[in-house]
Amino acid sequence: MRIIGIDPGLTRCGVGVVDGSVGRPPQLVAVGVVRTAVTLDLAQRLLALEEGLLAWFDDYRPDAVAIERVFSQHNKSSVMDTAQAAGVAALTGARRGLTVTFHTPSEVKAAVTGSGSADKAQVAQMVTRILKLTEAPRPADAADALAVAVCHAWRGGATNRYAAAVAAARGSR
Numbered sequence: 484m485r486i487i488g489i490d491p492g493l494t495r496c497g498v499g500v501v502d503g504s505v506g507r508p509p510q511l512v513a514v515g516v517v518r519t520a521v522t523l524d525l526a527q528r529l530l531a532l533e534e535g536l537l538a539w540f541d542d543y544r545p546d547a548v549a550i551e552r553v554f555s556q557h558n559k560s561s562v563m564d565t566a567q568a569a570g571v572a573a574l575t576g577a578r579r580g581l582t583v584t585f586h587t588p589s590e591v592k593a594a595v596t597g598s599g600s601a602d603k604a605q606v607a608q609m610v611t612r613i614l615k616l617t618e619a620p621r622p623a624d625a626a627d628a629l630a631v632a633v634c635h636a637w638r639g640g641a642t643n644r645y646a647a648a649v650a651a652a653r654g655s656r
Contacts, residue, residue: 484502484503484504484546484547484636485500485501485512485543485544485546486500486501486502486503486546486547486548486549486574486632486635486636487499487500487539487540487543487545487547487548487632488501488544488549488550488551488628488629488630488631488632488633488635489536489548489549489550489551489569489572489628489631489632490551490627490628490630490631491550491551491553491565491566491568491569491571491572491626492564492565492568492624493519493528493529493532493564493565493567493568494518494519494564495516495517495518495622495624496516496517496518496519496523496532496535496536496563496572496624496626497515497516497622497623497624497625497627497628497629498513498515498516498517498536498539498610498625498628499511499513499514499620499625499629499630499631499632500512500513500514500539500543500545500632501614501629501632501633501635501636503632503636503637504636504637504639505636505637505639508613509613509614509632509633509636509637510614511610511614511615511616511629512543513539513542513543513639514620514626514628514629515538515539515625516622516624516625517531517532517535517539518535519531519532519535524540525567529567529568529571531576532568532571532572533571533574535598536551536571536572536575537575540570540575540576540579545576545581547560547581547582547583547584548572548573548575548576548581548582548637549565549584549585549586549600549631549632549634549635550572550573550576550583550584550585550586550631551569551570551585551587551588551591551627551628551631552569552585552586552587552588553565553566553569554587554588561577568584573585579606585606585636586631586634586635590634590638591606591627591630591631591634592605592606592628592630593617594633594634594637594638595609595610595613595630595633595634596609602640603623603626603627606626606627606630607619607620607623607626608627609630610629610630610633611626612645613633614629614633
């Protein structure tokens with residue numbers, strides 16, 4: 484099962500792609516970020532984010548989409564930007580007919596580190612170890628996106644019937 488994990492953000496949206504499923508070690512396919520220019524107005528930034536994510540979907544053809552759920556922070560405008568980026572990511576996956584699942588930050592941290600209160604450095608370190616990388620993905624948004632994808636694979640989020648049918652259809656091509 485190919486999973487695209489997304490750590491939503493308007494300036495930097497982390498994207499990580501892994502192949503994996505319950506009981507199998509995940510394998511890194513690709514990792515990076517989609518960036519938008521702060522000089523653009525909001526609508527243009529959302530459009531640029533969608534275009535960037537579409538390129539990832541075209542290049543890596545995921546079977547499922549996992550997005551980190553937005554939690555409230557002290558900076559309300561930052562929360563709104565992140566929530567809008569998450570909406571663009573969900574819409575991009577849904578338009579492809581893919582299953583879109585949201586995972587909480589504590590769920591992702593617990594899946595990859597064993598602790599729902601792990602810090603970013605611990606998450607990056609475990610993603611590096613789990614995926615057998617030589618160094619942690621940078622920026623942190625990229626490592627977080629991989630953590631979301633790994634969480635999804637290990638938690639069985641990608642095993643519903645629809646996603647399995649999509650994967651089977653793609654495998655027979």
